[in-house]
Amino acid sequence: MTKRPWADTPFPLIPTPSGPSIQNISPGTLKVATEMCLAHNLILRNLNAIYLQAPNISKDSPTDIRDFILFCQVFHESVSHHHDYEESTFFPSIEEYTKEKGIMETSMRQHEAFHAGLEEFGEYVYGVGVEEWDAKRLLGIVDGFGEALQLHLRDEIETLLGLEKYGGDKLQKAWDELEAKIQREMTDKLKVIPAGLGAIDRTFEGGRHKHWPPFPWFVPYLVKYFFMWKYRGVWRFSPCTVFGEPKELPFVKVEQ
Ligand SMILES: [Fe+2]
Numbered sequence: 001m002t003k004r005p006w007a008d009t010p011f012p013l014i015p016t017p018s019g020p021s022i023q024n025i026s027p028g029t030l031k032v033a034t035e036m037c038l039a040h041n042l043i044l045r046n047l048n049a050i051y052l053q054a055p056n057i058s059k060d061s062p063t064d065i066r067d068f069i070l071f072c073q074v075f076h077e078s079v080s081h082h083h084d085y086e087e088s089t090f091f092p093s094i095e096e097y098t099k100e101k102g103i104m105e106t107s108m109r110q111h112e113a114f115h116a117g118l119e120e121f122g123e124y125v126y127g128v129g130v131e132e133w134d135a136k137r138l139l140g141i142v143d144g145f146g147e148a149l150q151l152h153l154r155d156e157i158e159t160l161l162g163l164e165k166y167g168g169d170k171l172q173k174a175w176d177e178l179e180a181k182i183q184r185e186m187t188d189k190l191k192v193i194p195a196g197l198g199a200i201d202r203t204f205e206g207g208r209h210k211h212w213p214p215f216p217w218f219v220p221y222l223v224k225y226f227f228m229w230k231y232r233g234v235w236r237f238s239p240c241t242v243f244g245e246p247k248e249l250p251f252v253k254v255e256q
């Protein structure tokens with residue numbers, strides 16, 4: 001039987017908090033931990049899409065390579081932004097309201113564990129030309145930091161749930177401020193928005209999160225016909241459609 005790998009592998013997606021362990025968790029804490037988890041899964045889906053498709057993009061098609069390199073660049077930009085904003089805005093807000101200096105120290109240390117590898121990834125995809133493109137080299141770099149990244153993306157959800165005793169409403173306030181700041185300061189919308197939307201799977205966990213992120217019905221159309229247009233070849237590599245449905249990865253190798 002043929003099996004077509006999808007973007008939930010090789011780096012496993014993270015289940016959202018559920019079950020008996022969240023019984024005493026307030027709605028604010030649960031919302032933040034769940035939304036962080038869903039955001040982390042966007043990162044993982046795009047990373048998996050890169051990992052699975054990179055080896056099968058032929059050097060005979062410079063257009064494919066060029067588009068894929070840009071896909072990798074946008075991935076790097078999105079992940080770096082996610083962690084930079086946590087360190088510069090979200091974690092300090094948490095320190096402030098909990099009055100616990102260093103409360104996010106474990107997360108900071110985990111960021112450090114994949115930072116150099118992620119930087120190397122960025123240097124490669126921003127520096128390489130179509131002619132010198134080497135998928136093996138790229139995957140070697142991902143192998144160097146992927147596990148540390150996945151571990152952190154998973155652990156951070158538990159860390160957020162552990163903040164419950166300081167007040168879920170305060171955590172949610174810090175989260176809302178972070179989101180507003182990210183939206184205010186967002187540049188490169190023609191890259192970041194299609195990359196993000198192209199990794200949302202609204203069928204995840206039986207469609208329990210199908211309304212996340214919330215936006216008006218016309219947004220996917222706006223993204224499809226406006227935001228995606230300039231770099232439209234790049235979004236072929238995305239794991240989902242702008243309507244939040246998983247799609248076949250066109251350059252994936254089919255296992256027999
Ligand atoms: Fe995070």
Ligand SMILES: [Fe+2]
Pocket residue numbers: 083086107111152156
């Ligand atoms: Fe983080």
